[in-house]
């Protein structure tokens with residue numbers, strides 16, 4: 251097949267758009283969609299100046315998504331003094347997995363001279379995920395623990411680094427899966443919170459709400475959320491980016507796996523499903539958010555660590571207590 255733009259050999263047929271694209275035109279199209287998302291989300295506010303730049307902390311795992319995100323952001327803002335990029339990686343303590351992906355992170359950031367911070371669960375909490383998965387005092391999936399610890403580390407360090415925004419590499423498939431899961435679980439509060447934390451506009455909507463308004467959490471941004479996973483993977487390969495592809499040995503999100511398969515089949519039979527899920531979900535989430543804002547929980551300080559919580563102890567401290575009692 252030939253590229254619809256230039257006639258060179260196509261590397262991708264995107265069924266949802268009907269386009270065949272060659273290497274160059276695929277990469278250009280990925281970059282264009284990321285730039286448009288950054289613009290549409292108003293990620294870079296007008297009042298950012300070289301004297302008072304925005305600090306964007308990128309959650310860099312070394313997987314293809316966060317590697318592609320870091321690469322495109324670097325190319326886009328390298329010469330723009332209004333944006334400072336900092337990459338933040340987490341070492342969970344998973345043998346045979348994280349060391350390799352951290353090598354990818356180090357290579358990527360060193361080549362581009364991006365500040366890179368690595369934080370480990372061992373230093374932060376005196377735990378390793380390999381042991382957490384083994385002990386499992388709460389009878390949950392490893393990812394359920396890991397997600398709580400990761401959120402805690404990311405938001406505390408993003409805060410310490412003076413982050414204005416926390417950027418993650420979630421792609422269109424990730425986002426459509428999460429949307430469908432939230433919807434199928436019937437969790438409207440979760441949908442509303444997700445909108446305020448990572449979907450709503452920066453710079454205020456018509457009611458004056460801005461992403462991250464609740465003030466408790468650093469607002470999130472996902473500039474790759476319009477790009478299908480396959481295109482992110484192709485981009486990483488074509489640009490020869492150092493990305494680590496092995497799966498975590500504790501990865502056990504069975505329900506997400508089912509949703510993934512379902513979405514894959516739907517997309518095969520009805521190209522464009524992921525895009526339409528997200529278009530509808532964003533509108534629904536906006537409605538849910540405006541409906542739920544008045545009843546959003548009041549955050550107290552955790553007795554142990556001072557982090558935000560609606561009870562006495564935050565979730566992280568509860569889990570750490572349980573792990574210590576093993």
Ligand code: SF4
Nearest residue numbers: 392393396498500501
């Ligand atoms: S797959 Fe689960 S356990 Fe492994 S790093 Fe990701 S969240 Fe943590």
Ligand SMILES: [Zn+2]
Nearest residue numbers: 253256272275
């Ligand atoms: Zn082409």
Ligand SMILES: [Zn+2]
Nearest residue numbers: 552555564567
């Ligand atoms: Zn706590």
